[in-house]
Each structure stands twice: as C-alpha cells, then as structure tokens.
Amino acid sequence: MGLSVDIVKTFGDFTLAVAFETGEEIFAVLGESGCGKSLTLKCIAGIEKPDSGRICLNGRVLYDSQKGINLPPRERRVGYLFQQYALFPNMTVAQNIGVALSKDEREALVADFIRDFALDGLAEKYPRMLSGGQQQRVALARMLAAKPELILLDEPFSALDHNLKMTLELQMLEIFEKYHTPMLFVSHNRDEVYSLCSRMGIISRGHMERVGTKEAVFKDPVTVAGANITGCKNIAAVKPDGKGQMSCPEWGFCLSPQVPGRTHLAIRAHDILMTQDEPLEASIRLKGRIECLLELPFEDNVVVRIQGDGKSLGRLVVAMEKNNMSTLSLGKSVSLGIQPEKLLWLE
Structure with a gap:
C-alpha cells in the first residue's frame, strides 16, 4: 500500500517524466525552481492531467491513461497544501476547518483540531487576522479533518522566517506521528528535506534522477544536478x-x-x-x-x-x-x- 507514480506530462516546451513509490512515510522531493516539483503534485492531486502513465494510491487507481481513468480531485482523497494555503477569506478558522465535515461531527471535531493545532482563541478569527504560521496550521487542520489518504505539501516553509520554520517542522513531525497520514512534500531546501523525511527523490529538468533513503542520496547523489542541490560546492x-x-x-x-x-x-x-x-x-x-x-x-x-x-x-x-x-x-x-x-x- 502507498503511492505509486509513473507519469509523463508535456507542458509547453517542458516535459515531466517521473516514476517513484512511497509508503506510510514523509517522502520529500528535492529540486531547483522550475524542475517540475509542483507539477508532479498537481498531477497527483488531479489539478493537472498527465499525458500518459499511471497513479495509484493505496490500491486505488487515480489515473491510468491506458484504461481511461482520471478521477476528479474531490474523489482522490488527497489533501493539497498550496504555498499560499488557499483558506476561504470569508470564513472563520472554525468554519475553514469544518468545511468538509458533516453537521453532526463538525462541532466536536473542529474543537479537537483547534486544540491539537494550538489554535485556541482563534476559532472566530478570519484568515486575514492570522500570522503566516497560524494560517498554515489552519490549512493543515482543514486537510486532516477531511481524512485524506495522502497530504501533498508544496514548498510549505518557503515564506516563513527561520524560527517559525523550525517550529512548524517539529509540528509537522508531531502531526505525522499522531495521524499517520503519509506526506509528500517538495522543496528546494536540502535542510528541510533532510530534517523531515526518511526517503527522498531528486528531480532535475523534469526527470526523477535519484530515489532512496536520505542518507544514501546525500552520500551518493549520482548526478551533477543531485550533487548541486544537496549542497556540494566542488x-x-x-x-x-x-x-x-x-x-x-x-x-x-x-x-x-x-x-x-x-x-x-x-x-x-x-x-x-x-x-x-x-x-x-x-x-x-x-x-x-x-x-x-x-x-x-x-x-x-x-x-x-x-x-x-x-x-x-x-x-x-x-x-x-x-x-x-x-x-x-x-x-x-x-x-x-x-x-x-x-x-x-x-x-
């Protein structure tokens, strides 16, 4: 069980061709800006349609070009945290978290998520009244409330200062330990990747060049792009x-x-x-x-x-x-x- 991706997607003069598998883990994709990281997430979430290939999640086929399968995003049970969090601006924190919950379970579960994500006292606040870190926690709580089978994180810490970034990295690990929801996140920051994931892949110019444990990938990045993105200066x-x-x-x-x-x-x-x-x-x-x-x-x-x-x-x-x-x-x-x-x- 887990995520299996093997797709090709042409976007203008850029071609994405990636293949990898993940399990119940935090899996990271490391790559420079414009290499195809975000496009990979959008294909998994159903926002973009690949030209060919197959995507499976926990035994369910999300996309298969040969069989003509392409589930819409709402049926994929995949949570996607955008870089700007995409909270509903006219909804309070409590309403944002509970938007995907039934009326019967909304009150109790929203209260649980507000407590778990250290959002006490903010239930009636609107997104514009929150800090960047608070907005991110609300977005994560909203995703988990919908009970996704996989969480996709697109450069989740790129707009945060160093201290807040460290706090949220620790919180993300705590979330994974509590909810056991697999996460796939993309980043151009090697320190984020190394501190959070157990296994990782490196994308360069649309191709997945290396997949393995973080220790193995950093020890032997195999390609020039891999050495560069993992911080080799010579x-x-x-x-x-x-x-x-x-x-x-x-x-x-x-x-x-x-x-x-x-x-x-x-x-x-x-x-x-x-x-x-x-x-x-x-x-x-x-x-x-x-x-x-x-x-x-x-x-x-x-x-x-x-x-x-x-x-x-x-x-x-x-x-x-x-x-x-x-x-x-x-x-x-x-x-x-x-x-x-x-x-x-x-x-």
Whole structure:
C-alpha cells in the first residue's frame, strides 16, 4: 500500500517524466525552481492531467491513461497544501476547518483540531487576522479533518522566517506521528528535506534522477544536478586520459581505474583536509593559494586556487570550523588532501 507514480506530462516546451513509490512515510522531493516539483503534485492531486502513465494510491487507481481513468480531485482523497494555503477569506478558522465535515461531527471535531493545532482563541478569527504560521496550521487542520489518504505539501516553509520554520517542522513531525497520514512534500531546501523525511527523490529538468533513503542520496547523489542541490560546492569534469585513468584537469590529478559513464567528480567541502605546513596523510595531495576567505554563521569557507605544473588551475572550497581562520591570509600557500573514497562520481 502507498503511492505509486509513473507519469509523463508535456507542458509547453517542458516535459515531466517521473516514476517513484512511497509508503506510510514523509517522502520529500528535492529540486531547483522550475524542475517540475509542483507539477508532479498537481498531477497527483488531479489539478493537472498527465499525458500518459499511471497513479495509484493505496490500491486505488487515480489515473491510468491506458484504461481511461482520471478521477476528479474531490474523489482522490488527497489533501493539497498550496504555498499560499488557499483558506476561504470569508470564513472563520472554525468554519475553514469544518468545511468538509458533516453537521453532526463538525462541532466536536473542529474543537479537537483547534486544540491539537494550538489554535485556541482563534476559532472566530478570519484568515486575514492570522500570522503566516497560524494560517498554515489552519490549512493543515482543514486537510486532516477531511481524512485524506495522502497530504501533498508544496514548498510549505518557503515564506516563513527561520524560527517559525523550525517550529512548524517539529509540528509537522508531531502531526505525522499522531495521524499517520503519509506526506509528500517538495522543496528546494536540502535542510528541510533532510530534517523531515526518511526517503527522498531528486528531480532535475523534469526527470526523477535519484530515489532512496536520505542518507544514501546525500552520500551518493549520482548526478551533477543531485550533487548541486544537496549542497556540494566542488564539482569538476573528468575524462579518460588514454592510459586507463580518469583525468581531472581542473584540479590537476588523475585516478584509476576508469569509471564508465561518469563525467564529473565532486568533493564536499568538509571532506577536504587543509594544512599550511604539516604533511598530509591523504592519497591525493594538492598545492594551492588562498583566494578568498568566507565567514558563515556556523562554519567558515576557504576558497583555494589549485597550483599545478607552474600554472593556476581550478578552485576548491574547503570548510573549516568557526574561528580557525585567524592564521590564514589571502595569497597564502596551503596543502590540500583528499581521500579517494570521499570523492563522488557523477553522471
């Protein structure tokens, strides 16, 4: 049981072709703006119709192009939280939550949802009188009151400040634990995805490039787009050197053996060792000069220009713990070390 999606949808000059399955879990889709994340949700919800394929939810066919099945949104039992929440502006909080409930159950259940979603004292307020976080909680309560089999969340935290975002992330986990309603949410924020989901997929240019546990996807994103969206700051092209090795001209080293089908290498900034004078215990050793020092809130980044064969090559970004850059300066020579097992081979 769960959600199964295998669809193709052409939208102007853009083609969406995605296939994935989810279970009773919070499943996240990570991708850059315009990659097809929201279009995927709209196809599942029935707002957009795919050109071909199949969508099933808990054994029910929502869409099947070959069999001519395309259930309308109201029959899919899917809750969709839009980025702007889409609350009814002329209804109070209580009326918004109870809009899908029968008259007999409305009073008791609305009171339960108001309590569960920390909306006490707001039952008679209108959406325009609420904060963004309060509006989101009302929208989530309204969805759950309709007893959906799946909740779709479209960039649910994009318009919220950091503190409110963290509060609502925790609340979303609590909601899942209490109601056990599977959730599928899309985001371009890797931190949101990693903190909330157990499994995830990466969409790039309309294609689902990678699906797996969050740990596996971040450890081996497989594609250049996957490495970029998961926060890798160092990516370079590689090519066979004719001697059985893969050459990385941008960083000035070769590796063996060749890896078929892989066109790029990546290394995460925190996996690079750096020293000013001590010898490095690493298989790949590079020399460079500091080109830029970047102070970030919780770590610092050092941009190093690689030096090889008497010329300047590409850059590498190295992550450092806070307050460790006091002895560094622009133009200073440094040594870098990389362990081959930390390299990411990408398509």
